[in-house]
Amino acid sequence: MNYIIVLASGSGKRMGTSTPKQFIDVLGKPLICYSLQTFNANKNIDEIIIVTKKKYFAKIYDLIDKYNLDKVHMLVKGGKYRQESTYNALMALHGFANKDDIILIHDSARPLVKNDDVNRLIECAKKHKAATLGSKVFDTTAKVTKRNKFVDIVPRDELMSIQTPQAFTYSVIYRAHKKAIQNSIKNASDDAQLVKLINKNFYLVEGSKTNFKVTTIQDLDLLEALIRK
Numbered sequence: 001m002n003y004i005i006v007l008a009s010g011s012g013k014r015m016g017t018s019t020p021k022q023f024i025d026v027l028g029k030p031l032i033c034y035s036l037q038t039f040n041a042n043k044n045i046d047e048i049i050i051v052t053k054k055k056y057f058a059k060i061y062d063l064i065d066k067y068n069l070d071k072v073h074m075l076v077k078g079g080k081y082r083q084e085s086t087y088n089a090l091m092a093l094h095g096f097a098n099k100d101d102i103i104l105i106h107d108s109a110r111p112l113v114k115n116d117d118v119n120r121l122i123e124c125a126k127k128h129k130a131a132t133l134g135s136k137v138f139d140t141t142a143k144v145t146k147r148n149k150f151v152d153i154v155p156r157d158e159l160m161s162i163q164t165p166q167a168f169t170y171s172v173i174y175r176a177h178k179k180a181i182q183n184s185i186k187n188a189s190d191d192a193q194l195v196k197l198i199n200k201n202f203y204l205v206e207g208s209k210t211n212f213k214v215t216t217i218q219d220l221d222l223l224e225a226l227i228r229k
Helices: 031-040 054-066 082-093 115-128 170-182 191-197 217-228
Strands: 002-007 047-052 072-077 102-107 130-136 141-144 150-154 160-169 203-206
Touching (some): 047 054, 082 170, 102 170, 115 160
Parallel strands (some): 002 047, 002 102
Antiparallel strands (some): 102 160, 141 150
16 A cells, blocks of 8 residues: 655745645645645555644545545644654554555645656655655755855755655654654654664655745745646
8 A cells, every 4th residue: 555644734934824835725726736636646646644733624625525535535633843743644544554555745835746756756665665755956055054154065966855755664654753752853854864763774766846845925936837837
């Protein structure tokens, strides 16, 4: 089985809107629905789990009906932080998912993920047990202090920008989250970094540059332009 956890508990504070960004209307459709429809159409995805605040459950149920998202089999209450939200979903799958089942984890704020990339990611995770989408860095990249004082140029051929989904066997990602809790780590922004805690290597699968995370109003402008194109 291949499960995908879609994280949709963010408040969108950096967006500066009263509506959480996953529910912002983008050309007549909530932002979250773009990735949900992509995953729902993917023959390699068996079940979708959506993690969101309890007060948005009714809204999600309406979207499931409206957009015929028949692979959404579970809604899970989101946590205070991203890490807690993911852990809640993993616990909800405990007893259902087998240890070698593939668990994909995706940020709902990345609406333009491509199924070709998802399929290659799944195959990599089956082989190596831990993998993530990423994209090469083409800009010259600088290391700076907290006050933006230049320190050094970082060789860009050694860098990749991490994306989601990330994919792991259930046993690997479950063990990684348990280890993080034991080490009092509560607010990791990325699941792959937790996997490193258990000394498990993960592999990068190059994805599309269009699989960017919508964070600002300017990102929404870019998103709409890409969708229209």
